[in-house]
Amino acid sequence: xxVYIQEKPENSAVVEHEYFGNExxxxxxxxxxxxxxxxxxxxxxxxxxxxxxxxxxxGLKKCRRCCRQFTVRIGTAVxxxxxxxxxxxxAVYLLSAGVKPISAQQLQRxxxxxxxxxxxxxxxxxxxxxxxx
Numbered sequence: 001x002x003v004y005i006q007e008k009p010e011n012s013a014v015v016e017h018e019y020f021g022n023e024x025x026x027x028x029x030x031x032x033x034x035x036x037x038x039x040x041x042x043x044x045x046x047x048x049x050x051x052x053x054x055x056x057x058x059g060l061k062k063c064r065r066c067c068r069q070f071t072v073r074i075g076t077a078v079x080x081x082x083x084x085x086x087x088x089x090x091a092v093y094l095l096s097a098g099v100k101p102i103s104a105q106q107l108q109r110x111x112x113x114x115x116x117x118x119x120x121x122x123x124x125x126x127x128x129x130x131x132x133x
Contacts, residue, residue, distance in 0.1 A: 019086060019089060020086055020089055020090050020093070021086060022086060023058065023084050023085060023086050024058065025086070026084070026085040026086035026088075026089050027058060027059040027071075027072060027085055029089070030072045030085065030089070031059070031072045034072050035072070038050070039061050039070075039072075041063035041065065041066060041068065041070060042070050042074040042075045043063065043066050043068045043070065044063060044065050044066040044068075046063050046064070046065040046066065048064065048065075049064060050062060050063055050064055051063075051064065053069065057071075059071045059072055059073075073085070076128075077124040077125060077127070077128045078124075081121075081124075083113065083117055083121060087111050087113065087121075088121065090110070090111055091107060091111060091118075091121045091122065091125060092125055094106075094107060094110060094111075095107075095122060095125050095126070095129075096129070102122075104118040104119040104122050105118070107121065107122055
């Protein structure tokens with residue numbers, strides 16, 4: 001009788017939360033953090049009920065005041081990125097959780113993305129989190 005022991009991945013904490021592996025859960029998590037009560041239109045700053053256009057595109061909203069469409073990504077480091085939001089959340093966690101900084105190569109291997117995407121992701125996150133001197 002053989003017993004197989006499955007080793008935990010190096011960054012196993014990344015898998016612990018549902019929003020690290022599921023795009024819908026990632027969008028819901030970011031919306032709950034960014035908009036605790038109601039969505040806020042990034043165009044006119046209207047706070048209140050919005051039209052939900054999630055059937056058209058995941059997380060898409062339409063402001064009732066200015067009638068412009070938006071998502072929770074607008075105005076953030078992930079705004080013009082094609083990388084899924086759950087991979088962005090993993091990258092933020094990996095770059096901020098450790099004592100030592102994580103390299104773009106390690107980020108590439110962990111998230112299973114290209115080196116260019118890993119490097120640009122790390123650059124955007126570090127740019128947004130560093131304070132000006």
